Amino acid sequence: QVKKPPNFPPGPYWLPFVGNLPQLKKLSKKLGGQHLALSHLAKEYNTNVLGLKLGKDYVVTVFTYPLIRDVLISEEFEGRPDNFFLRLRCMGQKRGITCTEGEEWNTLRNFVNRHLRNLGFGKKPMEKMIQDEICDILTILKKDGSDIQVDKFLAPCVLSVIWTLITGEKISRENNQLDELLDLFNLRSKAFDMTGGTLTQYPWLRYFLPEWSGFNLIKSVNTSLKNLFMKYIREHKDGWFEGRNEDLIYRYISEMKTNTEASKYFTDDHLVMVCVDLFIGGAQTTSRTLGFAFLMMIMYPEVQKKVQEQIDKHYDKNSSIEYSDRYKLPYVEAVLLETIRYRYVVPIGGPRRVTKNTTLDGYYLPKNTTVLISFYSINNDPENWQNPEIFNPERFLDEKGSLLPDEKLIPFALGRRRCVGEILAKNCIFLLFVEILRRYNVSLAPGSKPPTGKPIAGITLSPESYRVKFTERSL
Numbered sequence: 001q002v003k004k005p006p007n008f009p010p011g012p013y014w015l016p017f018v019g020n021l022p023q024l025k026k027l028s029k030k031l032g033g034q035h036l037a038l039s040h041l042a043k044e045y046n047t048n049v050l051g052l053k054l055g056k057d058y059v060v061t062v063f064t065y066p067l068i069r070d071v072l073i074s075e076e077f078e079g080r081p082d083n084f085f086l087r088l089r090c091m092g093q094k095r096g097i098t099c100t101e102g103e104e105w106n107t108l109r110n111f112v113n114r115h116l117r118n119l120g121f122g123k124k125p126m127e128k129m130i131q132d133e134i135c136d137i138l139t140i141l142k143k144d145g146s147d148i149q150v151d152k153f154l155a156p157c158v159l160s161v162i163w164t165l166i167t168g169e170k171i172s173r174e175n176n177q178l179d180e181l182l183d184l185f186n187l188r189s190k191a192f193d194m195t196g197g198t199l200t201q202y203p204w205l206r207y208f209l210p211e212w213s214g215f216n217l218i219k220s221v222n223t224s225l226k227n228l229f230m231k232y233i234r235e236h237k238d239g240w241f242e243g244r245n246e247d248l249i250y251r252y253i254s255e256m257k258t259n260t261e262a263s264k265y266f267t268d269d270h271l272v273m274v275c276v277d278l279f280i281g282g283a284q285t286t287s288r289t290l291g292f293a294f295l296m297m298i299m300y301p302e303v304q305k306k307v308q309e310q311i312d313k314h315y316d317k318n319s320s321i322e323y324s325d326r327y328k329l330p331y332v333e334a335v336l337l338e339t340i341r342y343r344y345v346v347p348i349g350g351p352r353r354v355t356k357n358t359t360l361d362g363y364y365l366p367k368n369t370t371v372l373i374s375f376y377s378i379n380n381d382p383e384n385w386q387n388p389e390i391f392n393p394e395r396f397l398d399e400k401g402s403l404l405p406d407e408k409l410i411p412f413a414l415g416r417r418r419c420v421g422e423i424l425a426k427n428c429i430f431l432l433f434v435e436i437l438r439r440y441n442v443s444l445a446p447g448s449k450p451p452t453g454k455p456i457a458g459i460t461l462s463p464e465s466y467r468v469k470f471t472e473r474s475l
């Protein structure tokens with residue numbers, strides 16, 4: 001048994017070298033996910049802040065809304081851990097937005113936010129890109145929507161918008177590159193888990209068990225991603241001239257050419273990581289949320305009917321739907337909020353690094369402690385939600401049917417590290433959901449196994465594989 005720092009958050013005792021790693025792995029397997037294992041341990045030790053040691057790292061998980069809020073908005077929790085695995089994720093050295101901190105993170109995050117906004121992010125041009133994607137989706141459904149795996153089918157939409165903003169090109173659904181990119185991200189997410197995977201704790205495993213440890217997989221995914229983005233960066237460099245600014249890569253190259261103190265963060269390698277961060281952040285989170293939303297419509301046909309009744313009240317066959325219309329559709333918004341609460345795709349957020357010795361809920365957290373955020377527990381805490389285990393969109397409506405948002409639902413986090421893609425994700429989810437349900441009834445495709453509604457665990461939760469039959473509605 002290893003001695004803990006004084007007043008460290010409660011948790012199981014630590015074994016020499018491995019700490020709680022084998023215990024957490026075993027429990028996660030038994031309960032069906034790391035988020036469930038962490039909640040289980042928190043209950044067992046009757047604590048809102050759980051203290052573990054995973055390999056050589058102190059790892060603390062936070063469970064209640066007020067404490068999570070404090071973590072998300074306090075500067076001393078804004079760091080990211082620096083370990084072998086996060087470096088491997090960043091192709092060797094911590095770069096980009098998601099894994100960096102301090103000046104580099106600030107410079108790149110601000111640059112990306114500012115230039116995406118100038119390219120139309122969060123504004124009409126972005127909405128137009130999504131509407132174009134929806135047109136493609138509706139064309140495919142019109143041809144044959146009898147048997148479709150929904151999250152895979154919708155994933156290209158958000159990916160394509162990000163792609164257009166970054167490269168200036170529309171990616172075609174017929175293009176193999178899109179499938180290739182999706183496959184790469186799917187493979188990648190399999191190789192990761194939120195505490196960093198076995199490789200974080202035992203980096204030497206890469207020499208002895210490169211296949212088993214996931215090292216070879218991550219290396220090959222990294223190489224493919226880098227080759228893909230470098231191809232576009234090289235083409236952009238050839239086509240660049242002063243003032244050229246129609247996509248993020250051109251704007252980045254312009255910044256590379258200015259010789260300021262910050263130019264050390266504007267290199268090809270940083271740019272590759274920024275692109276990867278945007279794709280990783282956006283691709284699976286958004287399409288899996290939609291996958292859950294349509295699954296709820298299949299499992300609760302009476303909710304689907306009410307959604308369509310509200311849509312029909314406001315739109316006919318030809319009227320166009322805009323994101324600003326969401327205020328007219330409170331029931332639809334309530335269904336989407338409840339889907340996000342009930343089947344939130346990021347059960348454990350972070351990891352964050354404590355940048356100086358600090359305290360949380362009266363416990364001591366030494367500098368460099370890793371902090372994980374249990375969004376899962378906020379969304380399932382009976383203190384926050386009545387009968388949280390029940391899917392009930394009405395909880396977000398008042399007696400008059402007006403929307404009743406709840407500050408405890410924070411799917412895009414809070415504070416300076418909150419999600420960069422929030423507005424894109426919200427637009428895609430709303431517009432796709434409404435456009436499809438206005439034109440189609442969704443039901444289980446014949447032969448598809450009836451879904452249980454239970455999520456499949458991973459770094460992001462996903463809906464079980466189900467197939468949908470889209471039946472055209474008479475409008």
Ligand code: HEM
Pocket residue numbers: 097098099109158162277278279280281282283285286289345346349350351352411412413414416417418419420421422424425
């Ligand atoms: C339903 C969809 C989405 C959900 C639920 C989601 C959730 C989150 C959360 C909770 C964080 C904060 C992590 C932390 O506090 O450490 C985050 C960060 C981030 N998200 Fe999203 N996200 C979504 C969509 C997107 C999209 C579409 C993009 C890209 C366009 C994106 C890009 C990012 C990036 C780059 C970060 C890192 C921010 C930083 O470390 O400063 N996300 N996201």
